[in-house]
Amino acid sequence: MDSLITAAARALAVGDALGALKRVALRDDAPALALRGIAMAQLGDLVRAKALLKSAARAFGPREAMARARCVVAEAEIALVSRDLTWPPKALEAARKVLEAHGDRVNAAHARNVELRRLVLIGRLDEAERALETLDPTPLPPAARAAHELVVAGIAIRRLQTKAAHEALDRARQAAREAGMPVLTAEVENAAHVLSAPVARLISRWRESPLLLEEVEELLGSGTLVVDACRHVVRDDQLSVSLATRPVLFTLARTLAEAWPADVARGTLIARAFRGKHADESHRARLRVEIGRLRAELRGLAEVSATKRGFALSPRRAGEIAVLAPLVEGQHGAVLAFLADGEAWSSSALAIALGASPRTVQRALDSLAGEGKVQSFGRGRARRWMSPPLPGFPTILLLPGPLPSD
Amino acid sequence: MKKSAATIIREYGPFPGAERVNGVTFDGEHVWFASGDRLNALDPASGEVVRSIEVASHAGTAFDGEFLYQIAEDVIHKIDPKTGHILSTIPAPGNGGDSGLAWAEGSLWVGQHRGRRIHQIDPETGKILRTIESNRVVTGVTWVDGQLWHGTWEGDDSDVRRIDPETGEVLERLDMPEGTGVSGLESDGGDCFFCGGGGSGKIRAISRPAQGKEGKGK
Numbered sequence: 001m002d003s004l005i006t007a008a009a010r011a012l013a014v015g016d017a018l019g020a021l022k023r024v025a026l027r028d029d030a031p032a033l034a035l036r037g038i039a040m041a042q043l044g045d046l047v048r049a050k051a052l053l054k055s056a057a058r059a060f061g062p063r064e065a066m067a068r069a070r071c072v073v074a075e076a077e078i079a080l081v082s083r084d085l086t087w088p089p090k091a092l093e094a095a096r097k098v099l100e101a102h103g104d105r106v107n108a109a110h111a112r113n114v115e116l117r118r119l120v121l122i123g124r125l126d127e128a129e130r131a132l133e134t135l136d137p138t139p140l141p142p143a144a145r146a147a148h149e150l151v152v153a154g155i156a157i158r159r160l161q162t163k164a165a166h167e168a169l170d171r172a173r174q175a176a177r178e179a180g181m182p183v184l185t186a187e188v189e190n191a192a193h194v195l196s197a198p199v200a201r202l203i204s205r206w207r208e209s210p211l212l213l214e215e216v217e218e219l220l221g222s223g224t225l226v227v228d229a230c231r232h233v234v235r236d237d238q239l240s241v242s243l244a245t246r247p248v249l250f251t252l253a254r255t256l257a258e259a260w261p262a263d264v265a266r267g268t269l270i271a272r273a274f275r276g277k278h279a280d281e282s283h284r285a286r287l288r289v290e291i292g293r294l295r296a297e298l299r300g301l302a303e304v305s306a307t308k309r310g311f312a313l314s315p316r317r318a319g320e321i322a323v324l325a326p327l328v329e330g331q332h333g334a335v336l337a338f339l340a341d342g343e344a345w346s347s348s349a350l351a352i353a354l355g356a357s358p359r360t361v362q363r364a365l366d367s368l369a370g371e372g373k374v375q376s377f378g379r380g381r382a383r384r385w386m387s388p389p390l391p392g393f394p395t396i397l398l399l400p401g402p403l404p405s406d
Numbered sequence: 407m408k409k410s411a412a413t414i415i416r417e418y419g420p421f422p423g424a425e426r427v428n429g430v431t432f433d434g435e436h437v438w439f440a441s442g443d444r445l446n447a448l449d450p451a452s453g454e455v456v457r458s459i460e461v462a463s464h465a466g467t468a469f470d471g472e473f474l475y476q477i478a479e480d481v482i483h484k485i486d487p488k489t490g491h492i493l494s495t496i497p498a499p500g501n502g503g504d505s506g507l508a509w510a511e512g513s514l515w516v517g518q519h520r521g522r523r524i525h526q527i528d529p530e531t532g533k534i535l536r537t538i539e540s541n542r543v544v545t546g547v548t549w550v551d552g553q554l555w556h557g558t559w560e561g562d563d564s565d566v567r568r569i570d571p572e573t574g575e576v577l578e579r580l581d582m583p584e585g586t587g588v589s590g591l592e593s594d595g596g597d598c599f600f601c602g603g604g605g606s607g608k609i610r611a612i613s614r615p616a617q618g619k620e621g622k623g624k
Binding site: 001002003004005006010023027029030031061064065067102103 | 426428442443462464465466477478479480498500501502503504505518519520545560561562563585589604
């Protein structure tokens with residue numbers, strides 16, 4: 001490595017992006033391009049950063065596989081932070097393997113962390129947990145360890161394991177302090193905010209109130225029969241039945257649960273489940289069929305019995321029934337849930353994250369925009385969607401050092 | 407060209423507070439190495455760092471028998487090792503793309519990293535007197551017994567090689583083991599080279615082959 005590159009890399013390492021740029025601003029050799037890319041990323045110009053890192057990766061010679069791999073990891077991290085989920089994960093995996101093969105454990109771990117963050121972001125928690133087991137954070141430098149613990153916390157939060165989340169966040173806070181990086185500490189605090197802000201609403205016959213993550217966890221462990229409108233499942237502490245692909249059945253279950261221990265009139269059920277204004281004989285026949293299906297689905301959890309005017313739900317084991325509802329209700333809740341991370345998403349990235357078709361997502365976004373619940377900026381392929389910022393998934397940027405010969 | 411595997415005699419470091427080794431030189435007693443914001447004097451017998459000078463040190467280091475020379479950003483500082491004061495400063499010939507510094511025959515020899523060449527410069531003015539082309543990235547330069555040696559490090563491959571100072575032809579090559587790079591090179595005047603190990607933070611002593619020590623012939 002040459003003198004100015006070393007000086008610039010030292011400046012970058014202590015967070016002096018301008019100092020780094022000053023030293024290599026006029027140079028177009030591969031390491032200079034890579035450093036400029038990372039400095040621009042730290043300064044928030046992700047578009048320019050991406051272009052610089054791409055040209056740096058091209059400019060490194062055939063013997064400099066490791067330097068090229070570090071550029072790819074940095075590009076992947078920028079893609080993740082800008083919610084560009086179309087960026088190929090295979091390229092990141094290949095780069096990680098190159099770094100592992102060359103004994104660059106720190107940057108290989110960083111690459112693994114970016115992979116994990118992507119999996120958590122798109123809700124592939126099982127895969128993320130499996131990948132997590134293969135990574136031992138102990139030998140990592142503090143900044144990388146903090147980033148790792150944020151991923152662990154992210155998974156625990158989505159798994160509703162508040163204790164594990166608190167512990168991971170404590171470790172992340174400690175590591176961020178050791179790293180001496182205020183940005184990182186702020187990122188940890190931002191992530192921790194999720195634990196002290198309401199995440200859902202409880203609707204029961206006693207009360208309707210916002211719930212903290214911790215309270216949600218308590219509720220689910222309390223033996224109450226919960227009709228969970230965030231995940232579209234019905235569960236108690238022993239059994240869980242997903243109705244995610246049966247929207248009519250879920251609506252019926254939720255309507256019955258909200259009324260419990262009272263029953264619900266047929267007309268009300270028909271109006272809620274079929275959106276029919278008038279209940280005619282054919283609707284009544286269809287309701288009977290759907291109630292029969294619901295009864296079969298919920299067999300292990302609750303009984304659905306006919307009453308004089310309609311139907312009523314009664315739990316098999318649980319003493320109580322409650323409904324867990326999202327903070328913001330309405331159609332396209334899943335789209336809103338992703339946008340709630342406060343980042344700017346492309347509709348194609350949302351489609352990947354939701355596993356839905358781009359057309360479906362586009363329609364959902366258009367109607368949400370009509371209601372003023374989301375906003376967009378940019379045009380064409382550069383168009384991005386946002387919702388008013390809510391606490392969400394960390395957006396930390398800890399790019400690797402893409403330097404050769406080192 | 408003679409080609410053989412480098413023999414590592416001893417490894418020093420990594421040293422606390424010195425993440426990298428950017429350059430090395432030898433003053434007859436101590437190995438001086440550049441770690442970014444300091445020059446450190448290592449006792450090669452005990453393996454201990456015995457003193458440090460606070461000075462920017464981003465690449466090659468050299469010793470002329472009395473003073474230290476240190477590349478920092480795009481200049482070369484001349485430093486009094488006794489006081490640690492910077493006595494004078496000249497521009498580096500590679501405009502900051504410099505890597506590797508040696509003193510010999512009244513001149514400074516500066517490796518230019520990606521420029522793949524070695525400049526001979528006037529230590530008073532920094533004027534380029536002559537340029538020797540190499541075919542590899544130059545990281546570390548040293549003279550011993552009339553032989554010009556330099557380190558190379560490109561990606562996975564690193565070696566220490568002797569070149570003809572007139573033509574740049576490679577005469578002899580010592581391949582470093584996989585995963586060990588050379589950032590900075592200095593002879594101890596005898597059978598041993600000290601090699602900086604870049605981001606590993608280590609300094610490695612390797613042996614100089616016994617043949618051809620008498621002068622610079624081919």
